Amino acid sequence: MNPLYLAVGVALLGGGIVDILWTTLWVDGGSGPIAGRFTTGIWRGLRAVTRDHDRALSLAGPITLALTLALWIGLIWVGWTFIFASYPTALIDTRTGGTADWWGRFYYVAYTMFTDGNGDYTPLYGGDVWEVASAFTTASGMAFVTLGVSYVLTVLGAVSDKRSFATTVTGLGGRSEAFVRAGWNGQDFDGLERTLETLGSELSTLAEQHKSYPILHYYHSEKGERASAVAVPIFDESLTLFRCAIPDDASPDPAVVESARSSVESYLETLDQSFIEPEPAVPRSPNLERLRADDIPTVSDPAFADSIAELTDRRRRLLGVVEADAWEWPPLEE
Numbered sequence: 001m002n003p004l005y006l007a008v009g010v011a012l013l014g015g016g017i018v019d020i021l022w023t024t025l026w027v028d029g030g031s032g033p034i035a036g037r038f039t040t041g042i043w044r045g046l047r048a049v050t051r052d053h054d055r056a057l058s059l060a061g062p063i064t065l066a067l068t069l070a071l072w073i074g075l076i077w078v079g080w081t082f083i084f085a086s087y088p089t090a091l092i093d094t095r096t097g098g099t100a101d102w103w104g105r106f107y108y109v110a111y112t113m114f115t116d117g118n119g120d121y122t123p124l125y126g127g128d129v130w131e132v133a134s135a136f137t138t139a140s141g142m143a144f145v146t147l148g149v150s151y152v153l154t155v156l157g158a159v160s161d162k163r164s165f166a167t168t169v170t171g172l173g174g175r176s177e178a179f180v181r182a183g184w185n186g187q188d189f190d191g192l193e194r195t196l197e198t199l200g201s202e203l204s205t206l207a208e209q210h211k212s213y214p215i216l217h218y219y220h221s222e223k224g225e226r227a228s229a230v231a232v233p234i235f236d237e238s239l240t241l242f243r244c245a246i247p248d249d250a251s252p253d254p255a256v257v258e259s260a261r262s263s264v265e266s267y268l269e270t271l272d273q274s275f276i277e278p279e280p281a282v283p284r285s286p287n288l289e290r291l292r293a294d295d296i297p298t299v300s301d302p303a304f305a306d307s308i309a310e311l312t313d314r315r316r317r318l319l320g321v322v323e324a325d326a327w328e329w330p331p332l333e334e
Contacts, residue, residue, distance in 0.1 A: 002086045009082030013140075016075025020144050024151045031214045038071055039064050043218045052326040054222050061219030065155060068215065069148045076144060080109045080137050090130045091121045113141025151213075158209040159219050165202045166221070166231035174225070176237030177290035180246075184296050189242075193256045199235060200260035207267040217271070220325060229325030233283075233318040236264040240315075241286055244307035250297045268317050271324075279319040282312055283329040 019032030031039060042064045050056035084090045084105045091100035091108055100108060100121050108121040112134055123130035172195075173179035183192035206228065210216050221227040239261050242251045251257070268276075285308055288298045298304070308315075322329045 002088075005082045006086035009079045009084075009086060011079075012075050012082065013079030016072055016079060017140070017144070019075070020072050020147060024147050027212045030211065034075075035068050035071065036214065039068060039215055039218060042067060047326060054220070054326070057220040057326055058222040061159065061215070064218045065152060065215055069152070072144065072148060076140055077106075077109055077113060080113070080133075080140075081106050083133065084109065084130070087124075087130070089124050090133075092124060094120060094122055109137060112137045114145070155213050155215055158206075158213055158216055161202070161209065162206055162216060162219065162228045163221060163226045165199070165206055166226050166228045168202075169199065169231035169235050170225040173234065173238075175290075176234055176241055176286050177288075179234055179238040180241050180291060181294050181296065183252075184294055186295075188250060189252045193252045196239075196252060196256050196260045200256075200263040203232065203235070203260075203263040203267055207263065207270045210267070211270045217324075224327060227325060227327060229321050230327055232264060232267060233322055233329065236261065236314075236318055237286055239264070240308065240311060241291070244311075245286070245288055245291070245298050245304045247297055247299065265314075268314070268321070271321060276317065276320045276324050278313065278316040279323055281316070281319065283315055283319045283322075 015034060019034040022029050022032035023035050030036065043060060046057060046060045046063070081102075084100075085102065089099050091105055092098070093100050093104060104121055111120075115138075123134050169179070172182045183189045183195070185191070224230045239257050242257045243254075243261070248254065285305070288301060288304060291298050299307075319329050
């Protein structure tokens with residue numbers, strides 16, 4: 001027996017299994033240690049190669065997901081190949097009666113992982129260990145391919161939720177000022193509170209999905225109005241206007257506004273842990289003149305500047321969300 005081959009095989013197989021289970025089943029764990037570094041490298045590489053071209057980056061999510069699945073299958077496949085290679089006579093070529101070579105072992109593992117084998121190679125007769133190993137090879141292949149497919153379907157569903165949220169927000173306005181103006185009926189913001197509650201709930205769900213499936217970070221939308229990295233800053237800056245720029249007697253219910261802001265905070269905390277770094281610069285402040293043009297009551301510019309200065313760290317984190325997804329602040333023009 002070759003102990004080096006056995007050690008390499010066990011390490012690759014164990015690493016692949018742990019990474020798959022970590023990523024797909026551990027809700028609070030985020031990406032596994034291998035998948036996390038792998039997907040981040042793919043994203044950075046694609047940004048460098050495409051120079052942040054939106055159409056090209058729209059392929060980043062599918063490419064990253066496909067390559068992650070290929071990585072997991074490859075780790076299990078190669079791991080078992082090394083394990084079977086650790087014992088020279090573990091596999092027998094039924095056509096010649098001789099022992100299997102490297103390609104034969106590679107071929108045998110592939111067939112055993114996805115089917116019950118085709119009879120060209122067989123474990124050593126009387127070698128109970130290798131017969132059991134073959135059974136585990138089939139079990140691992142079937143189990144983890146099924147897990148991978150389930151993971152893909154769940155991620156694609158979350159991508160749809162992510163784009164639905166973005167479309168709803170940007171449909172109300174491509175900037176925070178436009179969002180606020182869309183809710184103004186000429187006298188107050190009656191009717192907007194329900195929308196804020198709904199969007200806050202959807203964003204809380206999106207934050208949990210990003211925590212459970214960090215690969216969502218790499219699904220870049222070709223159009224800004226479908227990008228959550230665009231929508232979340234618009235939504236939060238709108239809430240900031242309600243909180244800091246509009247007098248209490250004209251603003252929506254403060255409890256609704258604060259609840260929605262807590263959803264944004266949950267989203268930012270999720271991305272802080274796995275993907276986003278605050279930008280050193282502070283984004284441009286909303287322009288209150290855009291609100292005053294619709295006769296929306298506002299505080300004075302100095303009072304607004306003092307209030308928004310307290311939110312500098314939060315707004316730098318929001319800028320980090322925008323920059324990390326290759327967009328600009330403010331994301332869309334009115």
